[in-house]
Amino acid sequence: MSEVQDFIRETVTENPVVLFMKGTAQAPQCGFSARTVQILRAVGLSQVVVVNVLDDAEVRQGIKDFSNWPTIPQLYIKGEFVGGSDIVSECMKRRTGTMLREAGALE
């Protein structure tokens, strides 16, 4: 396994909520990423680790290989791939909201 895959695995296992996105939470550079950030904010998360894939082409490709999912953004909760912006939009009010509480990420 490469160094990039190790980095990704460590990041998602050591942090309860991780979002791989384009841009930063303060300055998203893609509408789908922005929508996902907006939802996570609305749910009231205290701690989200954000990885800006535009900063690192290897991570941008690496996370797609790691998740076996072709697009960005990608949300991980407690080490498990939740989905992209469509899934986060739909699930956030239901099951995923509960998952976040359990991950201890909600204030």
Next chain:
Amino acid sequence: MFVTRCLRNMTSRTEIIRNLLTEKFKPTLLEVKCESDQHNVPKGSEMHFYVGVISDEFNGLSILQRHRQISKLVYEQVPGIHALRIHAKSPSEVSDLSDAPDAPKCLGGSRR
């Protein structure tokens, strides 16, 4: 004056995606729309799509399982797609696609 004619059958990607989804999922309702005109790409690009699918094939499948099936099919058969918005429901859940979300506003992407 020269007139260029294209002799090959230039099926749009929208049609290709529609045919793929119809064959695999036999949907009761299907919407396929190209949304590249809403994004920071040259006019006429066919890179961003929305698909809304209502099908009995989704019964018992989680949302992620549904999205993976659709995503895998489209990305493998239609190279060059950049974004795919998916709304996948079973007939027992919805009767139409009116609750599908709209596309988020493009913020320019990596070319910004």
